[in-house]
Amino acid sequence: MSDVSDWWRTSIIEMEPGRIALRGTPIEQIIGKMGFAETIWLLVMGERIEGPRAALFEAALVSAVDHGPQAPSIAAARMAATCGIGLQSAMATGLNMLGDVHGGAGEQAVALFGACAGLEGSELEAVLADWRARNGKYLPGFGHRFHKPVDPRAPCLLSLVDAAAAEGAVTGRHAASARAIGALLAQQRGAPVPLNIDGATAVIYAELGCPAALARGFFGLSRSVGLLAHAWEQTEQGGRNKGPTPPRYLWTHDAG
Template sequence: MSSTTGHQPTVDDATAWWSTSVTRIAPGEIELRGYPIEEVIGNVGFVSTIWLLTTGALPTRAVSELLEATLVASVDHGPQAPSIASARMAATCGVGLNSAVANGVNVLGDTHGGAGQQCVQLLNDLVERHESEGIALEQLAREAIADHKGRGAFVPGFGHRFHPRDPRRDPLLRLVEEAVARGDISGRYLAAGLALERALERGERRIPMNIDGISAIVYAELGVQPELARGLFVLSRSVGILAHAWEEKQAGQRIKGPLPPPLLADYTGEATRAVPRAHRPATP
């Protein structure tokens, strides 16, 4: 059989079709980025293995510790989070645990779950302009905030609809500052994030960074690309999604909707009315 180009596919064509630099397998052999699995097991932690697979290199201890703290901070935010609620609801509908988890993960989009990616991109932009154009971070931060407000958009990574001050901010920020002081990371993106936070202050009103903002600082400092940063958040939140879906399945209740019975969602449509005669079938 020939392709539409007339080229006869070869064995090399077939093996190159899904070529990968991530994993090599052969009968009795598995290697992750070149490291035999039997050497990885027991020697490389799960978080370090995540870094190895996604970036191609084993992390330093400092990178591993920052990454682990950030992943732990993002694991869960309770059943009011749409991703968690969606997974719990799905778990009561007779689907498998994997389907319930997938249901929750699939809710993580630009609005719920995407702010970290957007904040990494914002930090990258600020640092790039600061270093290439010599513009002060404070001015760039004010311009970025004005741009978001002009578009009616939230500044990603700052403020929280539930927490006046996100309890995950301070411990992660402290770890980042300690890493900067040791010379483990540059501190360039930390400076940009703090400049944004200061620019958002209005008198007594403060809009501190949230988990997405402080996580974005970590990921940007570690050189993680914006979209991969979202992937790492999804990986982290999958832990909470799994735990909630499993708990809901263990409860054994069937078909739980968004409201407990007998509560019903408010109806805001037309009042009860009859179908007009013109739309009724003719009487034989």
Template sequence: MSRPTDTPPDRDQAAAWWRTGIIDMAPDRIRFRGCPVQQLIGRVSFVDMIWFLVVGVMPSPRQARLAEAALVAGVDHGPQAPSIAIARMAMTCGGSLNNALASAVNVLDDVHGGAGEQAMMLFQDIRSRLVDGDDLARATEAGLAHWRRRYGPIIPGFGHRFHRTDPRAPRLMALVAEVAETGEITGQVAAIAGEIERQLAAAKGRRIPMNIDGATAVIFSELGLPPPLGRGLFCLSRSVGILAHAWEQQQQGGRNKGPLPKGWLWQYDGEPPRDCPPV
């Protein structure tokens, strides 16, 4: 007895399997959001193209400048960063550049790489409280209390374990202020971030300055992006440093380099020496 088979899909069904408004591609034709690729090549920057594909419209020159500044600021933070260390270790294990990139990007998660998205979530919550009628101080206080209740005491985007003042953040915030003066962004999120910094300092008795995650979160929020794209764009930015370190490690050579130098051993805190299996 033969098994019944489904009716083979027709061409329209096959074409509708994936739906996208990003690219229209057929033999001898490539269009991004309706624009022929040959009209974009040499006329728009890489940052323009990122924005165009992800957001759906071309950025204004000031929007592109802010987005580019955020991407430039986040490219690298040295081999002590887990993502960079993993990329270099992957190369010493015989990996390829694409393997190193993939391995490194995969660890840009909630703890290492997620603070920008989390800061955007915090800023968004406080901004919603302003819409409901709170003033900036009350909205910020309520937003911080809500964050701590839900996520714990760490406030994303502020403080840094290496830098007393993250050198990237003031420059980014200065650029935000310049664009806000033109009226192209509101500057409201920058004000929220400044109020968070003020309240953290009052609570701690010392300044807890904004870091790069907070500053880039301000930029992406001012530009109207949702929080998940904050992490996605950070992954694009950090991929530049990952690639550079992986390539450098390949040129330097080295085999099977782990997280500790040769001769350094980890702390063992298990069972003391014993006969096994127990007699």
């Protein structure tokens, strides 16, 4: 009955006994012939990606997989793994830590780069001042509490964008925006301000034409790899009910 079959509507997958097709392509024509990153793009974006564009997308996914146990998402997954839950639940615990501040700034950075495209000098300063007035002093995609003066991932990703732009696969205008903003921030502060992983991957997602919200979604997809790796490692190491610090360290009590 149509009232049942139309309850869920999707152009992503067709399925019936003995047949599975993703975006119209039989699964047997995808398995072993299309890479994981390309398959992700096909399912999410509804189109094929190949050549330098596919390489850029994969590079962005690879670059954000892990940032060590000091990253809130990874720490949460490792702690969860000592609490008697399974790997998928531990991964979900870490994934749920990704928000506007941790791992979510890529979405905001895509919008920022778009707003600053082609601007420099006083025009760029005016746009950034307006952004800060509306959103606070922190500019998404810039600054890092650990990697100073350079986040090692950013120059590598920007160089790949430059190469793809030279081949005509992307425009390069969002990379130019990121560089212009970074130069202005360095001038204002008198010290380099690193483009961080949120900003560097946002450059790629913007160059590929992704909606801003997907920059956050793709970051979460990347980080899920690190969450699995750390949750599994912690499971193998053992431990019970591990908190954020060893038991001998207690918190500061503020007297009321």
